[in-house]
Amino acid sequence: MSTTVVADIAPLPGREEEVGRALRAAVTRVRREDAGCERYELNTDPRDGSYVMVEQWADAAALDAHAAGPAFAELSAALEGLLARPIAVRALTPVG
Template sequence: MSGTIHLVATLVAKLGQETALEAALTGILSDVRAEPGCLRYDLHRDREDPARFVMLEAWSDAAALEAHGRAAPFTALAARFDDLLASPPDLRRLEHLA
């Protein structure tokens, strides 16, 4: 098993907050991608549910992911979750098999 952490984060916007959530997510992309250990941080929108955003992430190791959770770009975004999200983010850590 690789030390790389693959993560899928699904965020669902509150009704009427879709544009604000998209702006908040795109607003941190360049800063997060520059964080040590960030290998991938790609934002997607569900084609069938425009309120559902999916972030595909890869981090060099658990320490890099933990540092991301404490970094200013993410903590500023997380401070807005109550206003932007319909439910808590769904975070899935994946093991890359092949």
């Protein structure tokens, strides 16, 4: 069963562009390298400069592999010290 992930990413004030660059690089890499990735889409909320990543994974194993993989590790390192708060992640399962 597929898994949808929604991640809310809040940059520190003045760091929005730097965070955006790191996230866009991750989108390119994940789409190219991570098997089981069906959707990896970056969005922004212009009201507050936050980002929302919407992800769709073929199954929980694909999501787990992504979380343990190099693209995720690289993104985590790139975002170190740039966020106002920890990334809020919601893993969702379709019900209908």
